Amino acid sequence: xxxxVLVVLSRNAIHSAIYLVLSFLSMAGLYVLLEAEFVAAVxxxxxxxxxxxxxxxxxxxxxxxxxxxxxxxxxxxxxxxxGLAVVAVILSVYGRGRIPAVPEAASVLRQGGNLEAVGQAIxxxxxxxFEIVSLLLLVAMIAAIVLARPIQKG
Amino acid sequence: MPVPPAHVLxxxxxxxxxxxxxxxxxxxxIVILMSIELIMNAANLNLIAFSRxxxxxxxxxxxxxxxxxxxxxVAVGLAVVLALYRNRSTIYVDEVHxxxx
Numbered sequence: 001x002x003x004x005v006l007v008v009l010s011r012n013a014i015h016s017a018i019y020l021v022l023s024f025l026s027m028a029g030l031y032v033l034l035e036a037e038f039v040a041a042v043x044x045x046x047x048x049x050x051x052x053x054x055x056x057x058x059x060x061x062x063x064x065x066x067x068x069x070x071x072x073x074x075x076x077x078x079x080x081x082x083g084l085a086v087v088a089v090i091l092s093v094y095g096r097g098r099i100p101a102v103p104e105a106a107s108v109l110r111q112g113g114n115l116e117a118v119g120q121a122i123x124x125x126x127x128x129x130f131e132i133v134s135l136l137l138l139v140a141m142i143a144a145i146v147l148a149r150p151i152q153k154g
Numbered sequence: 155m156p157v158p159p160a161h162v163l164x165x166x167x168x169x170x171x172x173x174x175x176x177x178x179x180x181x182x183x184i185v186i187l188m189s190i191e192l193i194m195n196a197a198n199l200n201l202i203a204f205s206r207x208x209x210x211x212x213x214x215x216x217x218x219x220x221x222x223x224x225x226x227x228v229a230v231g232l233a234v235v236l237a238l239y240r241n242r243s244t245i246y247v248d249e250v251h252x253x254x255x
Binding site for chain 1 (some may be wrong): 217222230245
């Protein structure tokens with residue numbers, strides 16, 4: 001939580017990135033608490049590993065001098081107020097509804113230690129979405145290469 | 155030790171709001187992309203929490219899909235940032251007026 005606040009508030013983009021790693025790792029801990037160990041492992045590998053390396057590379061490739069200083073201004077105040085208003089609205093909706101406190105023992109999630117269950121679900125019931133996601137990743141990779149390629153002269 | 159889903163929902167709400175405020179107030183494109191990652195993580199947390207609540211694996215499956223899509227999105231977004239920096243020498247959204255009429 002605190003790490004997520006610091007992501008937004010740090011002046012230095014590298015500090016933001018490191019706080020983002022911290023918040024991803026704590027979120028992986030939350031996934032473990034929610035008995036989703038496979039998703040937690042994927043979170044650590046993909047986010048804390050891959051995505052952060054991408055972010056750090058780009059941070060080091062571009063020029064980070066902030067021409068604006070630390071002024072926030074009217075625009076920032078309005079945005080912050082809007083964010084707090086959204087928090088208030090959703091919290092009031094939560095207060096109105098009733099969520100059962102603790103679910104019964106999660107039996108489906110635990111067959112063969114969660115990894116086997118998730119694997120069965122992905123490759124048996126959700127094979128088509130899985131293939132679509134892999135295709136999407138391929139397209140994204142090609143697009144990233146094409147976009148980041150140096151511009152040829154002539 | 156079971157975690158009450160309401161608490162997870164509140165954490166997810168706060169993460170989403172922090173991400174939204176970050177998108178709105180920061181001018182650095184890279185930090186804006188990081189805030190978008192926070193928002194997607196909040197949605198993912200909700201998926202996992204309800205998967206636990208409803209005793210159903212679909213939420214976890216789609217959580218994995220969300221992470222994959224987020225990875226692709228970040229790759230393309232950062233490539234756009236690089237192209238922008240190469241052409242305009244800036245990564246601050248206030249200085250980009252390409253689409254201004």
